Amino acid sequence: MTDIAMIEAAAARLAGHARRTPLLSSPFLDAIAGRRVLVKAECLQHTGSFKFRGAWSAVSALDPGRRARGVIAYSSGNHAQGVALAAARHGAPAVIVMPADAPRLKIENTRALGAEVVLYDRATEDRDAIGLSLSEERGLTLIRPFDEPLVIAGQGTTGLEIAAQAAEEGVTQADVLTCCGGGGLAAGIALALEAHAPGLRARPAEPEGFDDTARSLAAGAIRRNAALTGSICDAIVxxxxxxxxxxxxxxxxxxxxxxxxxxxxxxxxxxxxxLKIVLEPGGAVALAAALFRPEAIAGDAVICVASGGNVDPSVFARALARFPD
Amino acid sequence: MTDIAMIEAAAARLAGHARRTPLLSSPFLDAIAGRRVLVKAECLQHTGSFKFRGAWSAVSALDPGRRARGVIAYSSGNHAQGVALAAARHGAPAVIVMPADAPRLKIENTRALGAEVVLYDRATEDRDAIGLSLSEERGLTLIRPFDEPLVIAGQGTTGLEIAAQAAEEGVTQADVLTCCGGGGLAAGIALALEAHAPGLRARPAEPEGFDDTARSLAAGAIRRNAALTGSICDAIVxxxxxxxxxxxxxxxxxxxxxxxxxxxxxxxxxxxxxLKIVLEPGGAVALAAALFRPEAIAGDAVICVASGGNVDPSVFARALARFPD
Incomplete structure (x- = not known):
């Protein structure tokens, strides 16, 4: 089970390898939110999202013999790129299992980061069976995207940095809004803040209609989403x-x-x-909540995690079209 | 005359007020350039460009009585926003003289940062006469955009950070490409590197057809541009x-x-x-030179300054349209 000691150990392994991303702000955003808005720009992390932290944490913790046999992940998104780069920099083989209809650019990026991409047909093939067979054959270690203590510990290093950077800004009491899919980032940050900044409180931010975590927190028990597609914020569904x-x-x-x-x-x-940063829709929901849900937030300041920036140009252009020329 | 002591004094005045911007990189950019590419992301500076450094340096160095009377600048761009915010944070009035046909958003931004914007008609009015009259009447101090020792010293703090960050990356011999208009940033960086990283060499990067600095360096004497309009990189012409x-x-x-x-x-x-950062055309020329002029650069690594990100959405959309969907 992840605890603060595991997060601090992950931070030591990540030092010099992951970026300490900046905490950005703008008086224009403060004016919209009605309070100070501090944005932890994890889109500037290696591979464009916080996922590199958890991947590095997991890969770096493997014993060298096991690591040399390689790692495997199921993902067509940010976790895939994080695992691919973390493995490559450790000189370890990485196999990423992706649907054959994943965007070409994502497949190419993952290959360019040094991973072997194994494609499967979503209609006719069983992803888990393919992965299991490869893992047994080659002795690969599975890196889960969020429900894995070492991955949560890696994401928690974001929270250690937030605690330090918020203190530098004089902010000791605030909500820390975190884009939330499976909850690895939010859980890691919550543990780090509990230990190092008890006046900061983690809160998950999700797309409407896909707010399983908010509903689960309200119910005190795990609740499922009714659907798994239909949000532009696909990275966190x-x-x-x-x-x-x-x-x-x-x-x-x-x-x-x-x-x-x-x-x-x-x-x-x-x-x-x-802020002059590029966010993907799923990486922008915490900022959106900070800006557009001011009544649901207390205090003079709010911190939000901008968790990723891997967005298709056409989707980004849709966002830009909101500005009049 | 600006020297390293002035730059270090400026760094002390900027501490806690300007951002220490990150030095970013991507294996994909390294592959294009054929060497390591390190990008100093000054687009993440307050007001979206390095200009905030020079403005803060100049405003903070004024004696309090003179500063309280206010400052004035001629600019419709990055220098205007830098001076406006630096003055506002010192509680000093700022007057920015802008052409009446400047983009509405730039006028509104400058006002929102607390400055008084004085508009003039380019066809019928004399900008300098308007500025001089206001300055004399109110006792305002002119902040020049580049040919001012305190401004050069402020821009030079970028070079102090590059020296330290390059050393952290193990880079001690490299060209440092700097987007160059009047030369304030390039001059400040060159002085900082001379003192703190003698193996790093500053080199200006400019738009083709507006390479007055390159031609002046080659001739050993100041050369003018033939034209002053016609480049998308208007911020550095x-x-x-x-x-x-x-x-x-x-x-x-x-x-x-x-x-x-x-x-x-x-x-x-x-x-x-x-990199997940937003650059304006004039802020991207150094990166462009790093990527597309590899034969003109020596060594295993190149550093480039991404100097600003204040770009109209329609121009950014033009850049994005280069990606096939």
Whole structure:
């Protein structure tokens, strides 16, 4: 089970390898939110999202013999790229299992980061069977995207940095809004804040209609999403909170927040204009909640995690189209 | 005359007020350039460009009585926003003189940062006469955009950070490509590197056809641009190097580099895709030179300054359109 000692150990392994991303701000965003808004820009992390932290944490913790046989992950998104780069930099083989209809650019990027991409047909093939067979044959270690203590510990290093950076800004009491899919990032941050910044409280932010974590927190038990497609914030749509992440979230997090796809696009546009960073829709929901749910937040300041920036140009152009020329 | 002591004094005044911007990288950019590419992301500076450093340096150095009367600047761009915010945070009035046909958003931004914007008609009014009259009437101090020792010292703090960050990356021998208009940033960086990283050499990067600094360096004397309009990189088009900046550049800089508008747009697109930062065309020319002029650069690594990100959405969309969907 992940605890603060595991997060601090992960931070030691990540030192010099992951970026300490900046905490950004703009008086224009403060004016919209009606309070100070501090944005932890994890889109600037290696591979464009916080996922590199958890991947590095997991890969670096393997014993060298096991690592040399390689790792495997199921993902067509940010976790895939994080695992691919973390493995490559350790000189370890990585196999990423992806649907054959994944965007070409994502497949190419993952290969360019040094991974072997194994494609499967979603209609006719069983992903887990393919992965299991490869793992047994080659002795690969599976790196789960969120329900894995070492991955949660890696994501928690974001929270250690937030605790230090918020203190530098004089902020000791605030909500820390975190884009939330399976809950690995939110759980890791919540544990780090509990230990190092008890006046900061983690709160998950999700897309409306896919707010399984908010509903689970309210119910005190895991609740599923009714659907798994239909949000532009696809990177953070998961069936339900994890078996490992949920108890952490339930113990430490404040109530969840949810925003619409339109609000996520608006937050992307404002991050472009005011912070000069690129966010993907799922990486912008925490900023959107900070800006557009002011009544649901208390205090003079709010911190939000901008968790990723791997967005298709056409989707980004949709966000930009909100500005009049 | 700006020297390293002035730059270090400026760094002390900027501490806690300007951001220490990150040095970013991507294996994908390294592959294009054929060497390591390290990008100093000054687009993440307050007001979206390095100009905030020089403005803060100049405003903070004024004696309090003079500062309380206020400052004035002529600019419709990055210098205007830098001076406006630096003055506002010192509680000092700022007057920004802008052409009446400047983009509405730039006028509104400058006002929102607390400055009084005085508009003039380019066809019928004399900007300098308006500024001089206001300055005399109110006792305002003029903050020049580049040919001013305190401004050069502020921009030089970028170079102090590059020296430290490059050493952390193990890079001690490299060209440091700097987007160059009047030369304030390039001169400040060159002085900082001379003192703190003698193996790093500043080199100006400019738009093709507006490479007054490159031609001046080659000739050993100031040369003018034939035209002052016609580049998408308008933020760094100036008539000629400054009287104060040029001798510094001539003593310390390597040969200049020039890139096309198309190459600047391509570099913006790659910065979006690989670094998740927003660059304006004039802020992307150094990255473009690093990526597309490999034969003009020596060594295993190149550092480039991404100097600003204040770009109209429609121009950014033009850069994004280079990606096939």
């Amino acid at each position: 998961t069936p339900e909170p994890g078996q490992i992440t949920f108890p952490i979230l339930a113990r430490l997090c404040g109530p969840g927040l949810a925003v619409s796809d339109e609000e996520a696009l608006e937050a992307m546009a404002l991050a472009f204009l005011r | 100036t008539p000629e190097p400054g009287q104060i900046t040029f001798p510094i550049l001539a003593r310390l800089c390597g040969p200049g580099l020039a890139v096309s508008d198309e190459e600047a747009l391509e570099a913006m697109a790659l910065a979006f895709l690989r």
